[in-house]
Amino acid sequence: MTAVVQTTMPTPTSRLSRFVQRQGWTVGVAVLLAVLLFWRISQLPKFEGFEVRTITAGTMSLAFLAMAQSVVVISGGIDLSVGPMMVFANCLAVSWMGDRGLGTCLLIALLVLVIVVALATLTGLIITVSGVPDIIVTLATGFTLAGLALFVLESPRSGVTPDFQRVIAGSLSNPWPSVLWIAGALVLVWAPLRRSRLGLAIFAVGSKRNAAFLSGVRIARTRVLAYAVGGLFTGLAGLTVTAVTLGGEPRETIGTNATLNSVAAAVLGGVALTGGVGGLLGPVLAALCLTLIPAIMLGLGWDPSNADTARGVIIILVVAVAGLVQTRRRVS
Amino acid sequence: MSDVVDEAPPTAAESTQVVAAIAEQAARPGWRTRLAERPTIVLAGVFVVLYLITAWKDDSLFTEGGVRSVLLLACPLAVFAAAQTLCMLTGGIDLSVAMTANLAAYVAANQSGSGEARALALALGVGVAVGFVNGLAVGVFRVNPLIMTLGMASVLLGVMTTGLRGWLSGSVVVPDIVRQVGSEQLFGPLPKNLVVWAAISVVLVLGLRSSGLGRMIYAVGDNQIACRLAGVRVWQVLLGVYVLAGLLAAIGGLLFSGTTGSVGVDQTNNYLLPSVAATVIGGTSILGGSGGYSGTILGALILTVLNRLLLRLDTSEAFRQILYGLVVLALAWLYVRLTGQKVAEGGG
Numbered sequence: 001m002t003a004v005v006q007t008t009m010p011t012p013t014s015r016l017s018r019f020v021q022r023q024g025w026t027v028g029v030a031v032l033l034a035v036l037l038f039w040r041i042s043q044l045p046k047f048e049g050f051e052v053r054t055i056t057a058g059t060m061s062l063a064f065l066a067m068a069q070s071v072v073v074i075s076g077g078i079d080l081s082v083g084p085m086m087v088f089a090n091c092l093a094v095s096w097m098g099d100r101g102l103g104t105c106l107l108i109a110l111l112v113l114v115i116v117v118a119l120a121t122l123t124g125l126i127i128t129v130s131g132v133p134d135i136i137v138t139l140a141t142g143f144t145l146a147g148l149a150l151f152v153l154e155s156p157r158s159g160v161t162p163d164f165q166r167v168i169a170g171s172l173s174n175p176w177p178s179v180l181w182i183a184g185a186l187v188l189v190w191a192p193l194r195r196s197r198l199g200l201a202i203f204a205v206g207s208k209r210n211a212a213f214l215s216g217v218r219i220a221r222t223r224v225l226a227y228a229v230g231g232l233f234t235g236l237a238g239l240t241v242t243a244v245t246l247g248g249e250p251r252e253t254i255g256t257n258a259t260l261n262s263v264a265a266a267v268l269g270g271v272a273l274t275g276g277v278g279g280l281l282g283p284v285l286a287a288l289c290l291t292l293i294p295a296i297m298l299g300l301g302w303d304p305s306n307a308d309t310a311r312g313v314i315i316i317l318v319v320a321v322a323g324l325v326q327t328r329r330r331v332s
Numbered sequence: 333m334s335d336v337v338d339e340a341p342p343t344a345a346e347s348t349q350v351v352a353a354i355a356e357q358a359a360r361p362g363w364r365t366r367l368a369e370r371p372t373i374v375l376a377g378v379f380v381v382l383y384l385i386t387a388w389k390d391d392s393l394f395t396e397g398g399v400r401s402v403l404l405l406a407c408p409l410a411v412f413a414a415a416q417t418l419c420m421l422t423g424g425i426d427l428s429v430a431m432t433a434n435l436a437a438y439v440a441a442n443q444s445g446s447g448e449a450r451a452l453a454l455a456l457g458v459g460v461a462v463g464f465v466n467g468l469a470v471g472v473f474r475v476n477p478l479i480m481t482l483g484m485a486s487v488l489l490g491v492m493t494t495g496l497r498g499w500l501s502g503s504v505v506v507p508d509i510v511r512q513v514g515s516e517q518l519f520g521p522l523p524k525n526l527v528v529w530a531a532i533s534v535v536l537v538l539g540l541r542s543s544g545l546g547r548m549i550y551a552v553g554d555n556q557i558a559c560r561l562a563g564v565r566v567w568q569v570l571l572g573v574y575v576l577a578g579l580l581a582a583i584g585g586l587l588f589s590g591t592t593g594s595v596g597v598d599q600t601n602n603y604l605l606p607s608v609a610a611t612v613i614g615g616t617s618i619l620g621g622s623g624g625y626s627g628t629i630l631g632a633l634i635l636t637v638l639n640r641l642l643l644r645l646d647t648s649e650a651f652r653q654i655l656y657g658l659v660v661l662a663l664a665w666l667y668v669r670l671t672g673q674k675v676a677e678g679g680g
Contacts, residue, residue: 078478130665133618135425139605140661147653154650252653253601260482273476303497309490312483319480320473 089238120231207276423620433585463578514590553620
């Protein structure tokens with residue numbers, strides 16, 4: 001007589017616990033953002049269109065850049081050239097737009113997007129074909145892109161038509177265009193993407209490359225496409241800079257700082273640097289938090305230089321706490 | 333695009349052929365295998381060729397002054413890259429070297445009034461303290477090194493800019509001994525800072541090869557979990573590495589301020605990314621566990637001469653940067669091709 005082995009059915013996890021596990025981090029960042037926002041509002045004499053627009057327009061480029069970085073990091077890579085790429089897109093757009101009208105500017109913007117996506121795809125191709133680690137490739141292409149930015153725009157220039165600003169970032173007291181562009185990118189690009197085959201493949205490749213390969217995912221193709229999607233968001237970031245400042249500045253440190261901030265926002269937003277974990281909403285909220293912190297400190301009458309310290313400490317603490325939480329989850 | 337999935341699985345006959353080919357290659361190493369085993373030879377070759385090309389455009393490279401200026405400029409880069417090499421061997425990275433160097437050099441210049449020994453000790457202390465915090469976070473709290481050192485750089489920038497109006501205010505004079513080491517010459521074309529660089533090189537090359545910590549650094553970089561299971565106290569190794577990196581960063585900062593005679597909030601920031609590039613060109617894998625300092629020395633020399641060549645070419649700043657990036661990429665690619673240090677693309 002054979003012994004009957006009884007296995008108990010695994011109890012399905014509750015909806016709540018699944019939600020907490022999947023979206024807990026994003027909710028946490030949203031709560032942090034709400035707290036910071038209330039703090040900021042309490043500092044200002046009034047909080048209307050102008051104040052909202054200052055925050056949203058000031059965050060737009062970092063938000064897009066954080067999205068770009070997040071897509072690449074989720075696919076298991078990292079892109080240290082997003083900052084220089086953004087500066088390049090900005091400079092290219094400004095050098096072509098000059099003082100032309102809105103219609104021409106929008107066409108140019110589209111062309112700039114196409115070029116940036118092409119360059120990002122090329123970066124992805126170089127990474128997959130050469131086998132050189134992504135950090136190194138993007139470090140080197142970062143140098144090259146900073147040079148290209150200088151090449152297309154030798155010195156800082158301004159004078160892009162304010163109409164362009166109205167369309168992308170909104171005029172002085174109208175925050176809606178900036179909010180809509182970010183929300184549009186999340187809802188119209190990211191939401192369908194993450195449900196598509198490519199989106200699933202990006203998460204699969206990022207979380208376990210060998211397992212993804214054995215399940216028939218095309219690794220190289222997926223990684224290159226992740227860089228291409230990242231390029232789209234980077235291009236948008238560059239155009240945003242153009243719209244907000246109505247000019248371009250080919251300074252190398254702008255790119256470097258932007259890259260560092262994009263990594264910080266991605267990580268704060270719950271994207272694990274090991275790949276395969278996270279989304280794009282978290283990083284966008286984190287980008288808002290990162291822009292609010294210096295403003296709040298300024299409002300408190302602190303030395304704005306302390307903002308650098310505060311930002312660094314917050315990033316380190318959040319990542320350390322997240323690491324501890326993850327370790328505990330693994331043990332239990 | 334190399335599409336891994338589309339390749340048909342090898343038949344039995346093909347597999348046998350492949351095995352035979354590998355066996356044959358192992359028995360009679362070709363020039364490629366031999367080069368792959370000694371990548372420093374390739375790097376030295378690249379350096380010599382680059383040096384000759386540069387000298388063809390700029391004859392001063394064959395004079396004492398030319399050699400001296402190359403060594404002077406390469407020295408801080410090589411010391412920063414030494415810090416980077418140590419961290420990268422464990423699979424980490426240190427993006428706070430430049431800010432650590434700036435702060436250390438500033439502290440030294442700020443304190444030079446109250447005795448050189450005290451100034452130097454405080455400057456090196458800054459490096460050790462920064463490294464200790466980095467190491468504690470990376471080793472004990474498991475913070476990703478990229479994020480940790482990035483955050484640290486941001487913190488140091490804030491501390492330094494506010495400090496300039498507080499505890500760092502007052503006169504700044506680069507200490508005499510730092511200035512001497514950084515700018516005077518030993519004899520012939522050799523600058524005095526070469527002594528510091530040489531000492532660091534000897535300690536690092538020998539230490540990584542034969543000391544206990546050195547071997548442990550490679551082991552931790554290769555497989556941290558295996559190390560932990562084998563009883564290695566991984567956190568202690570990481571702490572040691574980041575403290576050493578902080579110390580080296582402080583030394584690099586002092587050397588730089590000695591050469592330029594200046595201190596500033598962001599004066600060595602342009603060395604940060606080249607220090608990573610020099611390490612990578614020198615053959616240290618950013619994934620950890622393979623490489624060494626001898627390659628990094630050549631990497632730093634190559635980048636310095638490359639910079640000089642690009643400056644010499646009568647082109648714009650823009651074109652120089654474009655070329656710089658492309659050459660770094662090409663060198664890294666060449667290195668990977670030669671040594672087969674390729675990152676597994678999937679299934680491998």
